[in-house]
Amino acid sequence: MNKILKINHRDREVLQSTALMSGLNPALQKRIMDTIAVSSHESRDMLFREGTEADCFYAVLSGYVRLFRLSKEGREADIGIFGPGEIFGECAMFLGSTYTFNAQAAESVMLARFDMSKMRLIMREEPELAMSMLNIMARHLNDARENVANDRLHTAPQRVANYLLELSRANGNGASTFRLPFQKSLLAGKLGLAPEALSRAFSLLRNSGVSIRGRMVQISDAEALRKI
Amino acid sequence: MNKILKINHRDREVLQSTALMSGLNPALQKRIMDTIAVSSHESRDMLFREGTEADCFYAVLSGYVRLFRLSKEGREADIGIFGPGEIFGECAMFLGSTYTFNAQAAESVMLARFDMSKMRLIMREEPELAMSMLNIMARHLNDARENVANDRLHTAPQRVANYLLELSRANGNGASTFRLPFQKSLLAGKLGLAPEALSRAFSLLRNSGVSIRGRMVQISDAEALRKI
């Protein structure tokens, strides 16, 4: 429920690993660190809403955050999921300071909050910081476009297979057994699927050597997955 | 066919209207102008391919360019359409200098080419330029995310209706009659539809006061369109 907290050692580590901070010189890192507020939120708390004024952006310290758009009829579409070490909400800083999507805690989360006006000031003096922001936005842009392409080119089972392969690559260079980082319903949203469709995709992938128990995934034949 | 041309007065005007140049001071504008090469390309010419090394990005001076992803089976998905005054290919500059999508001339086009390494140098000295790049990428990011949301929340007729309303707003504050800026098949791709689906959507929208003859569109009841 939006408790304001002091920044601890573990948080510092996560923060320094972000694309925002990791490239910066120590003095600049410190300067930015001093502007940060840390807060914790419960699952389903709204972090910001589309159309409202944006005065800060965030880094995720722990948990997962969901960025989504609401349709007039009340249906929701996820645009991105952000986990530990990731930045979100930054792009409103360059779009007239209005959020264009909703952000919600998908589980209990800890966040670091960056004040946009302070960041703007620092950015004017420190080209390094602008570079970091450019890097973050380029990644986000690429992710979003990959998403469009994925939606338009691949079926549900293909999208799921791709995601599993990505995960297995991320988890130690092609680990054949790993854990889904979050709930299946959230994953469904991320992949643009109804939860039922994700479920069916999983059960279809069983025929290609994927076994799933709860959140644990085991891949016995990565090659088979690749050519779903 | 990639003719190299001298930059003329008309091109200069378009260039200065881009989000890249318009915010910059005249001296900086001039400095950048001096690095630019202008080229012309025929319809269907490939401008760059995904996976290849990126050494420059572009501004469109005239015509339209299509950014797309190719699937293994050879199907294509459009990720964005860029017209006069728009920038594309810039994001590869911050992603390891590799293009992640394909770009193709959708008709005959004139382009201004920006050398990435030169731009990087200038950017280091001129925070204004970094700001421009941040603005461009923020818009592109937002566009891409809007795209995802649109695809996931709206049916074909809704997407087409939205697009027409957008166009009518862009063309002189809600003009009820205007011209589609490019071919219908290209529009279909932009909206993530097969050309047949676009055609059907158009004919369905006739019932809501939209009349289409060739590329000319007339909207008689914008309100009806909004609540398709």
Add this chain to the structure above:
DNA sequence: CGTTGAATTGATTTAAGTCAATCGACGTGG
């Protein structure tokens, strides 16, 4: 005037959403 590529229309297939029922895990309280 004829040729070429784009757009439309119709028939069919397919992927995925929706609705509904059930199952399972987990945590709470009796």
Add this chain to the structure above:
DNA sequence: CCACGTCGATTGACTTAAATCAATTCAACG
């Protein structure tokens, strides 16, 4: 310790949106 209730996941039956395939029609341009 067990019964219950909640929430997420699964499964099945059905509906729907849109892709695909095929056949014309239409428009632009040489």
